[in-house]
Amino acid sequence: MSLRKEHELHNRRKGRNFGVGLLLAGFVVLVLALTMVKVTSAGFTFPEIEGGE
Template identity: 65%
Template sequence: MSLRQEHEIHTRRKGLNIGVGLLLGAFVLLVVLLTFTKITSSGFSIPASQANGVGEQVNTGASD
């Protein structure tokens, strides 16, 4: 069983595919870095609605 020569359309698209892959990787890296930076900042705190469980009502002390 012999290997066939790659069609020229695949050769032309290989550069485009590599470029799209690199851009996707850069975007994922950017999201990870921004998330890491936000979590490690000194002012980060989990909102009370998520810390106490979703759906629980938390008394904030404000009058209705």
């Protein structure tokens, strides 16, 4: 039990931070999914390194 009641501003910030966190997590999942699709596609080849040992 809290000794002091949270200010209304904290509740608004908490909601906004939760929304931004969800958007960031969604972006990370999107980039990961696109990377996995690109790497697992049949036409994917690693670039050749020129001047290698």
